[in-house]
Amino acid sequence: MRKILLVEPAYRNKFPPLGLMKLSTYHKLRGDYISFEKGLNPAKKNQQWDIIYISTLFTFYWKATIKTIDYYLNSVKDKSNIVVGGITATLLGDELEMEFPGITVKRGLLNKRGDIDCANGIIIDELIPDYSLLDDIDYEYSLKDSYIAYATKGCPRRCKFCAVHRIEPDFIHYLPLKKQVICVDEIYGKKQDLILMDNNALASDKFEVIIADILDLGFERGAKLNGRKRIVDFNQGLDMRYVTDKKMQLLARTAIEPLRIAFDDISMQQQYEDTITCASKYGLLELSNYVLYNYKDTPEDFYQRLRVNVLLNEKLGTKIYSFPMKYIPLNAKDRTFVGRHWNKRIIRGIQCVLLATRGLISPKRPFFEAAFGKSYEEFLKIVYMPDEYIIYRRNHENNGAFEWRKTYSQLTSNQMNQFLEIISDNKIEEKDVVRQKSKRLKTILSHYIESKR
Ligand code: SF4
Secondary structure, eight states: OOEEEEEEOSSOOSSOOHHHHHHHHHHHHTTOEEEEEESOOHHHHTSOBSEEEEEEOOGGGHHHHHHHHHHHGGGBSSGGGEEEEEHHHHHSHHHHHHHSTTOEEOOSOOOSTTSSSTTOOOOGGGSOOOGGGGGGSSOOOTTTTEEEEOSSBSOSOOOTTOOHHHHSOSOBSOOOHHHHHHHHHHHHOOOSEEEEOOSOGGGOTTHHHHHHHHHHTTOBTTOEETTEEOOEEETTOBOGGGOOHHHHHHHHTBTBOSEEEEOOOGGGHHHHHHHHHHHHHTTOOEEEEEEEESSSSOHHHHHHHHHHHHHHHHHHOOEEEEEEEEOOOTTOSSSOOOOTTOOHHHHHHHHHHHHHTTTOBOSSHHHHHHHHOSSHHHHHHHHTSOHHHHHTHHHHTTTHHHHHHHHHHHOOHHHHHHHHHHHTTSOOOHHHHHTOOSHHHHHHHHHHHHTTO
């Protein structure tokens, strides 16, 4: 019996770590002892383990990932028994090997025989995840009471901002969904919801079979379990370029909620509107929209995409919740990247608005306009304000923010250019205020210093 430690670094994650859960199943089949940890635990660090598996997520969690590997490095006899897998391991594997010579980095999926323990015939990726693992720790994954499954793997597209083709290079049109769910039922009991992690299910030529599986599994529209509504969620979003009337009709037969559609580029506005119109025709009114920003888009087209959703809601009776997703390059080790048409102040301003609205962009026009402005010009006026004026807008409405807005509207175009140049890197200091000759510039810039006090 070997002693196996499974570790997920301490970053926040609502999804249970499927890879580690499948490794747990594998090692339990082999009769090994398993322990699971979220982050750093001195009691576990001080033991000796035969193998320590460390999962990784986005590359911008680089610091937390490195810290975790470093922490457990001496808890195995041989460094090769530290096995690191997952997204960062795939995208920045060489750098991990340079940072920690001798560790084992597993790139891509564990979908070949002998990926672990070379000589055996088990494919880890096909195993049923060990849900009991999640009871070992205090951390609560919010999607714990869900089947987390795949009906397809990979994606036939290769969008430049997306890592899927590097992690799952082959598009597999169909995986036996029913088997995955039924096996979980048998071992761990029924779960409430079905979360599908497919990257591009609509591209599958077996889409009808996938829907039939979902219906057979008891996730038809209106389905309930223990008196509660059941939900199917294609969590990674659906690709509108593959939407047809027929596919939307099929989706509407399931308990899908919300229907997630990405709207990454303003040039796709017409197609996006047609897709939402089609969804509403079949009664799919609860929608969620991933809005990529800070990529090749401009702040103006970001604002317009949010506004399109509000207008569609009014026209179609839909409830589209927008979820802005900030673009970060696939190999970035932090989240500081700023896109070509963006600057730090605007990005920070958007984050402050989202903090004020608790990350939720209301589907209703009055709330949207209060948060993001009635026009692009108003949007800019909001995101340029000092953080505190945006986050605690009510508290500052009648004094600081009022004064700021008054001075902002009085800036000449020359002063405006200077002002924007100074605030764009979002680091306004006392010396920036002092060195201004114009009184208006001094006044407006001093708000960034004063509001922090
Ligand atoms: S369609 Fe979606 S999953 Fe496929 S490459 Fe583009 S962003 Fe990634």
